[in-house]
Amino acid sequence: MRLDELKPAPGSRHRRKIVGRGIGSGHGAQSTRGMKGQRSRSGFSGMTGFEGGQIPLIRRIPKRGFRHTMFRTEYAIVNVGDLETRFESKASVSPQTLEDIGLAKKSRFVKVLGGGDLKKALTVQAHAFSASAKEKIQKAGGKAEVLKK
Numbered sequence: 001m002r003l004d005e006l007k008p009a010p011g012s013r014h015r016r017k018i019v020g021r022g023i024g025s026g027h028g029a030q031s032t033r034g035m036k037g038q039r040s041r042s043g044f045s046g047m048t049g050f051e052g053g054q055i056p057l058i059r060r061i062p063k064r065g066f067r068h069t070m071f072r073t074e075y076a077i078v079n080v081g082d083l084e085t086r087f088e089s090k091a092s093v094s095p096q097t098l099e100d101i102g103l104a105k106k107s108r109f110v111k112v113l114g115g116g117d118l119k120k121a122l123t124v125q126a127h128a129f130s131a132s133a134k135e136k137i138q139k140a141g142g143k144a145e146v147l148k149k
Contacts, residue, residue, distance in 0.1 A: 073149070075128060076104035080136050081116015089120040095127070095147070109149060118142075 019031040033040040049056040078098060086101055087093055098104040112124060114132030121141035129137075129144050137144045 073109060075111035076108040077111055077113055078103050078126070079113050079115035080118045080133050083112075083122055083124065084116060084118050084120060087120065087122055090122070091120075092123045092125070094125045112137075112144070 017027065017032070018025055019027040022028045030040065038044055039046070049058050051057070076095075076098070082103055083093060086103065095104060095110045098110060099106055104110050109127035111128040111130070112126045112133040113130045114136055118136045118140045122137065123143045123145065124137055125145045125147055127147050127149055129146065134144045
């Protein structure tokens with residue numbers, strides 16, 4: 001088989017509907033738009049969800065609950081095991097240094113979680129710590145400093 005022999009699967013390619021090219025085309029006269037009405041006119045672009053005056057589905061369904069997504073705090077998650085592999089002993093770890101090495105994205109709060117093991121004494125500055133992360137950092141002889149949000 002060569003590149004010039006490649007063909008699409010049978011039935012996967014459809015012929016374009018050609019409208020408005022005379023009666024013989026099978027789609028002449030009204031060009032599949034019907035006789036009259038709003039949708040038959042040129043320039044019609046319907047409103048999304050419009051159902052011809054009937055109350056649209058989105059308005060018929062009851063709205064329930066409250067979404068906290070607008071008020072939530074998103075954190076860049078960093079595990080203690082990542083700090084072990086990326087930093088030398090007695091190093092100072094801040095959100096800026098984490099951003100520089102690609103562990104956290106810019107303009108995000110940083111939360112340190114307790115995944116993995118830590119044997120190096122590090123001074124870690126972050127906006128939040130899990131209880132296990134704080135314990136592991138202190139057990140290794142380091143400090144966990146909480147930054148203001």
